[in-house]
Amino acid sequence: MKLKNKIVLLTGAASGIGRSTAIFFAKEGAIQILADINQEGGEETVKLIKKEAPDAKAEFINLDVSKSGDVAETIEKILKKYGRIDVLINNAGVVRVGLPEEFTEEDYDLLINVNLKGTFFCCKYAIPYFKKQKSGVIVNLASVAGHIGQVNHANYCSTKAGVLGMTRALALDLAPFNVRVNSVSPGATDTPMLRSDVAKNARERGVDFEVVKKEFEEEGLFGRWAKPIEVAKAILFLASDDSSYMTGADILVDGGWVAR
Ligand SMILES: NC(=O)c1ccc[n+]([C@@H]2O[C@H](COP(=O)([O-])OP(=O)(O)OC[C@H]3O[C@@H](n4cnc5c(N)ncnc54)[C@H](O)[C@@H]3O)[C@@H](O)[C@H]2O)c1
Known part of the structure; x- marks a missing residue:
């Protein structure tokens, strides 16, 4: 098992790639705190884990990653309960598309708040513990949209390019503390x-x-x-010791989209 007894905080676990990753990680022995704003979907993920990996430990917490104070409080609670965090997966994300001249400021704020600031807040409040532990792994969900332009996606692309930049910069800050920071870019x-x-x-x-x-x-x-599990496999690789010499890197799981 690649994540045996590792304490994992995984955001955006109620759906899609996050749910698939949560079930996959459960089978690899992780003890998971599954965060999302979608309570029903999050609880369904926990149910699916119980079905597919009955011995696995997982709990759902309702967390809006864009709310700095809530993220700080949640990480504090996790630390109190579990004593540490080993892996942080910043998967929560939203997409809104549209012509730039029609794109509302409200929608752009949402993209920035969840995709960029949400990722940053989870890192910000976990980092002091990672530094103290002298260990930790962060995996951020970027996108092909961070690598190339997509029609009607200027605002989304800008947040995902930001995630790639944040990943590289944090890798520099955290390497002296034995903390690795990488990203996965799905197509x-x-x-x-x-x-x-x-x-x-x-x-x-x-x-x-x-x-x-x-x-x-x-x-x-x-x-x-791609099937969500095909992305989850790259997330597991970066979350586990299999990628022990990787930091500041991005893995494209895009079926060759960016290679064109
Ligand atoms: N599906 C794709 O084709 C694709 C491609 C590239 C990148 N991605 C990225 O992968 C990640 C997962 O996407 P997905 O396709 O599984 O999407 P999804 O919509 O199925 O799941 C995203 C989850 O994030 C949660 N979420 C949204 N806002 C939140 C908030 N403020 N706080 C906490 N949770 C919140 C949602 O409730 C949802 O459960 C995202 O970061 C997305 O940008 C997806």
Whole structure:
């Protein structure tokens, strides 16, 4: 087991890549604190873990990562209960797409607050403990959108490019404390996030969902979307000692999208 008894804080665990990662990590022996704003989805993830890995320990906590004070309080509580945190997975994220001239400030604030500040707050409040422990691993969810431009995604792209920059800079700050910081950049992955993105795009263009789905599928070289578990496997690699000489790096799990 690659995460036996490791204390893991995983955000955005109620859905998609986060849920798949939580179930996968449970099978690898992790003790997990699963955070999300979606209580029902988070509790469903815990139920699925109980079904698929009955011996695994996992609890759900309701946390909005964009609220600095709540993140600080939650990390404090985890420390009190478990005594340490070994792995932080910053997976919570939101997408909003649209033409730049029509994109609302409110939507941009949401993207910045969750994707960028949420990732930063979780790091900020976990780092003092990682430094004290002289160990720790952070994995951030970036995106192909951090590497290349996507039509109608200027605001989302800017947050994910920010996550890549944050990952590299934190790697420098934390290497002296034996703390590694890396990211995973998924391409089109079959989750509720991507499906709602595609549905909106199809509605706006007055075309069928399947038409837009096919366009996204063809961005990768395999002509299909990734399954969330295919991304979770890269997250596990970076979270475990298998990647002990990696920091400040990004793994693209994009079916070759960026290689074009
Ligand atoms: N699906 C894709 O194609 C794709 C591609 C590239 C990157 N990503 C990134 O992967 C990560 C996971 O995405 P997904 O596709 O599984 O999306 P998803 O929408 O299925 O899951 C995201 C989860 O984050 C949670 N969340 C949203 N705001 C939150 C907040 N303020 N605090 C706590 N939790 C919050 C949601 O409730 C949800 O459970 C995101 O960071 C996303 O940007 C996804």
